[in-house]
Amino acid sequence: MPKLLLLRHGQSQYNQESRFCGWINVPLTDTGKEQARSSAELIKTDPLTSKIPIHLTVTSRLQRAVVTSNIILESIDRLDMDVVKSWRLNERHYGSLQGLKKNDILQKYGQEKFMFWRRQYNGCPPESDVDSEFYRDTLKIAEFDNDLAEHPSLVPKCESLKMVIKRLKPFWENVIYASIKEKKNVLCVTHGSVVRALLTILYELSEDEVEHLNIPNGMPILIDFDDSTMKPKGNSWKYLEPERAKIEAERVRNDGLHQ
Numbered sequence: 001m002p003k004l005l006l007l008r009h010g011q012s013q014y015n016q017e018s019r020f021c022g023w024i025n026v027p028l029t030d031t032g033k034e035q036a037r038s039s040a041e042l043i044k045t046d047p048l049t050s051k052i053p054i055h056l057t058v059t060s061r062l063q064r065a066v067v068t069s070n071i072i073l074e075s076i077d078r079l080d081m082d083v084v085k086s087w088r089l090n091e092r093h094y095g096s097l098q099g100l101k102k103n104d105i106l107q108k109y110g111q112e113k114f115m116f117w118r119r120q121y122n123g124c125p126p127e128s129d130v131d132s133e134f135y136r137d138t139l140k141i142a143e144f145d146n147d148l149a150e151h152p153s154l155v156p157k158c159e160s161l162k163m164v165i166k167r168l169k170p171f172w173e174n175v176i177y178a179s180i181k182e183k184k185n186v187l188c189v190t191h192g193s194v195v196r197a198l199l200t201i202l203y204e205l206s207e208d209e210v211e212h213l214n215i216p217n218g219m220p221i222l223i224d225f226d227d228s229t230m231k232p233k234g235n236s237w238k239y240l241e242p243e244r245a246k247i248e249a250e251r252v253r254n255d256g257l258h259q
């Protein structure tokens with residue numbers, strides 16, 4: 001039964017500072033690195049995953065995900081593994097909110113608008129100013145990711161979850177799902193919005209269901225695929241640590257709500 005191990009990167013500098021991050025290429029904090037090591041430990045020891053050979057790792061172009069995957073691969077002694085990196089696994093582009101403190105945006109625009117931008121399926125933040133310092137990392141990724149360099153019209157200035165699903169689908173079909181169909185196990189280390197987007201694709205979540213989904217840092221999710229239908233088994237995904245994931249997801253939901 002092929003498997004997908006899916007997780008959000010460990011805590012980043014902007015997670016710690018409660019700032020909108022998107023495509024700004026901030027590093028992991030020490031806590032984030034520790035979370036990556038704990039994820040690896042869990043993958044190595046949990047009876048559901050300890051015997052599973054991982055065949056392919058996929059991650060984004062942002063260092064918080066790349067470093068999380070490197071730490072995991074080093075900890076499970078699989079630095080030899082093929083790793084595919086793509087902008088299509090990048091966090092949702094948070095437009096002109098990138099770099100700003102979440103609570104400042106809440107105070108300025110109110111909770112309804114704040115949560116619309118953070119969680120609604122069609123919630124697209126205002127566009128980035130392409131000359132601003134907060135757009136520099138976007139331009140750098142656009143230059144060095146071949147796929148994006150060849151399709152400059154795809155470089156985002158802001159994104160809703162709906163837009164993330166659209167740009168993610170080709171990578172899902174051609175890389176992740178293509179490997180799963182060959183009975184390979186895939187590790188995908190990505191970002192909160194991309195995990196939400198993948199779960200929406202896999203479980204056909206409604207706009208309302210995905211609006212209430214919050215993804216904690218560094219907590220592996222296991223998805224088994226049925227050998228004959230090649231669809232996810234059961235009607236939901238499994239966190240390796242479900243109780244802790246619930247608590248941490250609530251913390252993510254409340255990010256920025258208090259000063």
Ligand SMILES: O=C(O)[C@H](O)COP(=O)(O)O
Pocket residue numbers: 019020021022023091092094118191192193252255
């Ligand atoms: O890009 C970001 O700011 C975070 O990684 C996700 O933030 P959110 O939980 O506010 O969407």
